[in-house]
Amino acid sequence: MFVNFCRIRKCQLVQLMTSCLLLSVVMTCWQQLDLIVVSHVKSYSYRYLVNSFTYINRSLTIPREKARSFSDFPYLLDHPDKCTGKDVLLLVFVKSFPENTERRNAIRSTWGNEAYIQNTLGVTVKVVFALGAIGTTKVEPSWSKKSYSSFQEELIQEDKLYGDLIQKNFLDTFHNLTLKLILQFHWMHSWCAHARFFMTADDDVFVHMPNLVSYLQELNSRGVTDFWIGRVHIGSPPIRSKDSKYYVPYEMYQWSSYPDYTAGAGYVISSDVADKIYHATLTLNASIHIDDVFMGICANAINVSPQKHVYFSGEGKAPYHPCIYNQMMTSHGHVEDIHELWRAATDPEVKQSTSGLFGKLYCVAVRVALLCKPHFVDTYSCKAAFL
Template identity: 35%
Template sequence: MLFLTRLICSCRTKWNLIRLLLLALILFTFMVQMLTNIRQLPGELAIHIHNSFLSGRFDDAKLVRKNYTFINSHQVLYTNHSPLLDTNSSGLRRYDYIINEPNKCKGNVPFLILLVIGERWQQEARQAIRQTWGKEDFVPGVRMLRLFFLGKGLGWNDKGQRSLLEESRMFHDIIQQDYLDTYHNLSLKVIMGFNWISAHCPNASYVMKTDSDMFVNTEYLIHRLLKPDEPPKLNYFTGYLMINGTPIRNLGSKWYVPYEEYPEERYPIFCSGTGYVFSANLVHDIVQVSPSIRWIHLEDAFVGLCLDKLGVLPVAPPKLTDFNPWRVFYSDCEYNQIVTSHEMRPSDLRYLWNRLQKQKHKCVRTD
């Protein structure tokens, strides 16, 4: 009986020990996840929370409460300081170039600049674009310039940066600047792209801003919308029109906009950021007016606010189906008569592009 009692106690002790070890493992995993999420926050805020966490002091939260609105534990969508504004000069803030191609337009002015927004790790997507709609010599007799605009990110190591530098040396189509590459900074990234064009390629005819997960029919865009045989349009801005757009106040939405960021009930007309095309003469004006515009992190709405301040009204494309902020169901003739389709993986893009090039001659244009 004594032996049985000792055996039961021994088992209970071992089980309690196992439970304690499991609890410690769960707590350790939780702490690692919390610290990982903190490192994804913009610099000053990440450092502040990280140091408070390690020191055990969470009483000093003034910085967090004053400057930021949280959506979840790793995403910050609002700061009351515009990253475009140089507080010393009240003009455009300058960000140093990490990778630059300042001579891309010297001696060869492009008809169309493809300004592609993406993230540094999307090397496969960039390569797919280079091999498909981003081919600079794809449309005979028309000079296109392809550029990928990137920032820098927390947690990006030297190996990743070396890989990006090697890619840049090979293709000379990457522009990287010293700002955080976050969703919150999309407006900043786009305006910095416009600023590069204004400084280094001011005599281009048109600019298309689009994203790295898009299908773009550059041949259709050039010949049916932009028409290189005609004089370039001035103050022209087109894409998928967003009319009577209202700020989303749902905290759970990716596109949440707090009242502090934008208190108005509606946005001016703007074009979906998945792809819009405009006269290059507007680039300088948008850049110049941007620091005076109320900061909003949604880049397409922000550009719309800039246009509204300039008195430029975006116009509908020739066909309402030309620009599509969603994925269009593929057919040879459908894709032969659109400008954009969304949500493309690199493998999808290559497959659909190559198929279209083989089949497009069978389609008769209806426009």
């Protein structure tokens, strides 16, 4: 009896210790659990059950005089005649930090080469770079004031050489990306409103321009309107963790879900949508610093919804393979490899090797192997393998 009693006491002790351990683990992980799981549950519930984004739009509407503070910055570099007298199929605004000179040069010599696009693809595409101003938060503390002015002088010389920098006098930081987005829509409204389509992209994004041009030409021939396409985020919750660069406090955005939006790495809209977005920016509070979310807020205010295209990448990088190049529109995270990718993706043999019945069947099998993986990769979905 004594032995059995001791065994019972030991069993209870083990159960107690196990319960305490589990409880401590749950308490330790609860904050992370709340940020990831609970926030998504709340977000999807709000998105599909409450769905009161109309109220959000009303609450973010401000007087025009106040809204002007988000756009009323003087131009440091500008090219109002960039689109004058030209039949522009696509205006591309590349978001770039002032110091990313090498990235801009890489784009100019690859997918953003206007001469190549005109001579090889037979259409006019205008590519410009959106920049803010360099400031003390962006440079080394040891730099002198003379260094700031000399850095701006380098940008001026770069612009004299290429004529494609659009720069306003606000500090170029991550938290001012929404100001950079507003810059783009206001510039297009003023100087390139006749462009059929508008695209915004990061300066580490690869755009398969031949594929994109072919796609937009077909859409243009059908007179498509209310068009907004990219990698769509549906029912995304605000990030409440202060450790994240995407942190948004309740004071800035108090609701559980964002309106649907496309990843800011790269998306395309039609000119009529660009014009409506411009007018939306004239009356909406743009203090939220996540530019793609602000785009979703503006689009929701004008009743335009994003459409998913499986070959627009999110934050991920597309796999390297001719069967991917044949379909790809954008891929994110390309800096050192952009020249190599451009040569490979535009090689005439890509179309030849992926055409015909055998080529198409082979590519489906390859794309299934590359894209249909059990773990999540923020690039093309498995569905893209069968298109």
